[in-house]
Amino acid sequence: MRANVWSGRNTVQVENVPDPKILNERDAIVKITSTAICGSDLHLYDGYIPTMKRGDILGHEFMGEVVETARGVTNLQVGDRVVVPFPIACGDCWSCRHEMYSICENSNPNAGIAEKLFGHPTAGIFGYSHITGGYAGGQAEYARVPFADVGPIKIEDDLPDEQVLFLSDIFPTGYMGAEFCDIQGGESIAVFGAGPVGQFAIASAVMLGAEQVIAIDQYDYRLEMARNRAGATDVIDFSKDADVVEQLKLLTGGRGPDAVIDAVGMEAAHGHGALHAAERVKQATRSETDRGHALRDAILACRPGGIVSIIGVYGGLMDKFPTGALMNKGLTIRTGQCHVQRYLKPLYERIRNGDIDPSFVITHRLGLDMAPDAYETFKHKQDECVKVVLEP
Amino acid sequence: MNRRTATTVGRAREEVTRLWATPGYRTDYIDQHGATVAFKDAPGDRGTEIHVDLDGEGRNGRGGMLRRFEGSTGLAKVKDELRRFKQRVETGVIPRSDGAPEGESAERKIKQRPAQPLKDSELQKAGG
Numbered sequence: 001m002r003a004n005v006w007s008g009r010n011t012v013q014v015e016n017v018p019d020p021k022i023l024n025e026r027d028a029i030v031k032i033t034s035t036a037i038c039g040s041d042l043h044l045y046d047g048y049i050p051t052m053k054r055g056d057i058l059g060h061e062f063m064g065e066v067v068e069t070a071r072g073v074t075n076l077q078v079g080d081r082v083v084v085p086f087p088i089a090c091g092d093c094w095s096c097r098h099e100m101y102s103i104c105e106n107s108n109p110n111a112g113i114a115e116k117l118f119g120h121p122t123a124g125i126f127g128y129s130h131i132t133g134g135y136a137g138g139q140a141e142y143a144r145v146p147f148a149d150v151g152p153i154k155i156e157d158d159l160p161d162e163q164v165l166f167l168s169d170i171f172p173t174g175y176m177g178a179e180f181c182d183i184q185g186g187e188s189i190a191v192f193g194a195g196p197v198g199q200f201a202i203a204s205a206v207m208l209g210a211e212q213v214i215a216i217d218q219y220d221y222r223l224e225m226a227r228n229r230a231g232a233t234d235v236i237d238f239s240k241d242a243d244v245v246e247q248l249k250l251l252t253g254g255r256g257p258d259a260v261i262d263a264v265g266m267e268a269a270h271g272h273g274a275l276h277a278a279e280r281v282k283q284a285t286r287s288e289t290d291r292g293h294a295l296r297d298a299i300l301a302c303r304p305g306g307i308v309s310i311i312g313v314y315g316g317l318m319d320k321f322p323t324g325a326l327m328n329k330g331l332t333i334r335t336g337q338c339h340v341q342r343y344l345k346p347l348y349e350r351i352r353n354g355d356i357d358p359s360f361v362i363t364h365r366l367g368l369d370m371a372p373d374a375y376e377t378f379k380h381k382q383d384e385c386v387k388v389v390l391e392p
Numbered sequence: 393m394n395r396r397t398a399t400t401v402g403r404a405r406e407e408v409t410r411l412w413a414t415p416g417y418r419t420d421y422i423d424q425h426g427a428t429v430a431f432k433d434a435p436g437d438r439g440t441e442i443h444v445d446l447d448g449e450g451r452n453g454r455g456g457m458l459r460r461f462e463g464s465t466g467l468a469k470v471k472d473e474l475r476r477f478k479q480r481v482e483t484g485v486i487p488r489s490d491g492a493p494e495g496e497s498a499e500r501k502i503k504q505r506p507a508q509p510l511k512d513s514e515l516q517k518a519g520g
Contacts, residue, residue, distance in 0.1 A: 003508065020509040023493065024485045053491070055506030072484070090483040094402050094438060106479045109492040112471060112501050124489065127507065134491015136507045144509065146487060 003140035009047035020144035025072035028148035034161040051130040060086035062138030082152035085340035088124035091150035102337035172343035174200025180309035180334035181259035185209040190257035194222040198263035206231035242271025256303035264294035265312025289316030310335035395446035402439035468498035493518035
């Protein structure tokens, strides 16, 4: 089959590789009809996530048709149309039974590697380095889906792929980020990053009843989408004024947002060129892996007693983390890779009800063979790129 | 050097001890290296803790020198076996990926395959 593989920093290529086969009795094979490039794939592309290997198939946002099931998979039939969640979860361990699927205790066969870096292993993830298991990803014609009796959701109506594909990751991830904020109605929420996950965090905060939702980014076209499509009430363009903390305080009458969502992660940019350059040097020389501008500003801006929700991906260590502000303001941090399986049914219902059409983030639709170009376009924010969907 | 490790398996102690002694769940390395194994009820609904001490018979006991010589490699193998036991008991399978097609293994951590499907010949080698 054809698949998009990582072949070193800033390089991916579409190659012929063997077709996937059933390896366990809880596996299924899915013929992929739509797959997407995630912002977190750029961290792999840029070489900031350790334990990548040349030839790794990328991609963790995909859906398609079941073409084979092993004998332990009784909930799916050949021909079913499914969306596959990015975390691989057994459904049996204590974490899964408590709906914390992204920290499944059993699905990562490289638990020993993860334990060294994080203290404990986390769940397997499709196409996302060897620290999360070394599983082939979904930017391919076919994928093997382990624990297929737990993860995939059947799509039983005729909604097009592009409306349900993002149940695999970015819609639930943005939603979980908003849910972390304990929105009761009437809150001010700031969302750092108006990429695809940020757009869904904004849309979800609005759906959950926030009164003021402030989007922060440095690209006009993304802020425009945040305002016009996701429902942000205010926007901050930090390329025009780098003092995001002061602007957030002004927009909230000096209080600061009740909760802040970091939808940026480890490759944050800063409006002040010198500060940004200093962090780039530290990251390039590996004296830190995680650039922290967005998270630092989020913590400084958050109102005392507020919530800091972190859904942007971090991979290792950050320099100058503002522990003083965090502790003395009495902030609560909530974070994690999304427990996608927990949100599949309720968010599928929201799509079916017409509460949201997640396809609004798509700016580029291309064939799988165009993946190398698509990574470049997405990375450099060319052609007003927000979200790329690939069709194998 | 501390050569103890522990895991928690989400099943009652009777079931865990019964399966520990069942051939399909064998923990060969632990069995063959004279490790001390202790089972303990975990708090709340957590199941059973399994504690393994690889210097079980004491640092100066029988085989103690050999075991110390094996150092952290031995402990890594014990951890592999505990993870595989937990996986087997809780999920019924040993999770396998393209990078680590045999499942959790100390040797494979150092030499991962690329995360892409196996050729038929590799598949046979990795156990079908």
